[in-house]
Amino acid sequence: MLSPRVPDLTSLELLLAVDETGSFGQAALRHGVTQPAVSARLARMERQVGVRLLDRGPRGARVTREGALLVVWAREVLAAAGALDAGIASLRADHGTRLRVAASLTVAEYLLPQWLVRLAAEHPETAVSLEPVNSAEVLRRVRDARVDLGFVEGPDVPEGVDSTVVAHDELRVVVAPSHPWRRRRARPLTAVELARVRLVQREPHSGTRTALEGALRTALTAAGEDVDLAPPLLELASTSAVRSAALTGAGPAVLSALAVADDVRGGRLVALPVAGVDLRRALRAVWPRGVLPAGPARDLLGIAGRAGETG
Template sequence: MSSDGPPDDAHAPLAHRVPDLGALELLLAVARHGSLGRAAREVGITQPAASSRIRSMERQLGVALVDRSPRGSRLTDAGALVTDWARRIVEAAEAFDAGAQALRGRRDSRLRVAASMTIAEYLLPGWLIALRAERPDTAVSLHAGNSAAVAERLLADEADLGFVEGLAVPDGLEGAVVAHDRLVVVAAPSHRWARRRGPLTAAELSATPLILRERGSGTRQVLDAALAEQGGLAEPLLELASTTAVKAAAVSGAGPAVLSELAVTEELASRRLVEIPLDLTPLARALRAVWPTGHRPTGPARDLLSLTRG
């Protein structure tokens, strides 16, 4: 066989022995039009590029496919046979593409979000309204829980995208920071701390029973880490499962609480709660979007992630 023929190794990868779809579509266009120039225009390339692609395909297969003359381009006998095979390959590829589009449509028709309480209550509504404007046909379901529960749902494939508030990305997940937050100590105006002249020390905060979120929440993680040198937190005065419940208990005068600054903006402005100054490093934290390691968000989850950064 001449050096222009196909490789002798019949066991080479199929992709090295079979022309790509673009070349096969070009050959079908030549068969329809009887002209390399018109075929090139149909597939959106220049005539020299089309000629080069046909020659490359002929070298790959080891046979002449097209006879070129001033009157146009005509398939050789081998070219006509290859064209019949090419038609079946292209039809199969079209069926494959239609199936893939159907899968994408099914994926894009829903979005399952899991978010920790503060993000679910104070940030996600705005992001989801913006997503609705971009994807009106996507049905969104939201599960709100603590950061540990969010991680569990993602790892169990019960959510497509999660949002957490802890100090770090949970094991088995990767993520991106989408916002920052600060925890504040608050109390009702009637509480004795509201009349303090000096800031609250870490030792005082550590020794005082507080109204707190449950273990596993991002708020609790940050507070535990900040007071670790003081021996940790005292036994909670109340331990509640939602930011709203903690806030309501603090407003009622039950005791002081530690909450996201996002959650108490209105209460501080109306003086239903008072922020207690702290004599320790600010209780800052990053708010993150998270997803299972190696499975970066696609479709509506990717779009929602983009909106959080806007």
């Protein structure tokens, strides 16, 4: 910790100005203050340091021997402070105009567009790069500090990152109107039935598939059922592809309620009830552990949180 004898930077700047101009008045003009203010501040600094720094006379002022030494040291301190100031300005300029985001496909397609519209309205100077990938890849990029903020799906709190819930979602079992299961809307599917059927699914490690498999295993264990999960009928790399396959009647699919809401309302897909399986899930923002989101990342996190509260 610095001792109380160390002067502040402004006082050091005024001392240098008096040394260079030989005048309190000229130092005052250079810094946009009054001459008495310069004189009072330097007198206070002399009391703080404990030695006389200036010889004052009718023709101006000049530094003492002790003052000359302090001037040399002050130049080094002020040069370092100037470099620090420039570095901070560079960081703020870079951080204030660029935001790197990775998001799971469901969040990237159905939630982030509206959040980014609000961010652009509030902070038009911010340029955003968005990488839509599955939840496992989002976490890798956040842990490697390749992005400033991530959004993932899934039932568990991710390891190795800090996170907060920004929204909630629920998975829906959907079929085309031509599928035989359409008549089951009055009789819910059970965990065993859902585990045994081959579904149109996302790829392994996607948030949607991980959430479904976790919910099914939990439900089967609670019911005392020892049933292996059936392999997928189709494995597709995007929510849109799974939805399209379900629309064409390829087979039952499990998708976010966000992704199928319009199709269910329009009768293009039929949502089936499920008993004994908790298909709710949290959508989380994630960021590198121990590094609080700042700048545009903090702004986007706030927008997502407010939208989740009102959505």
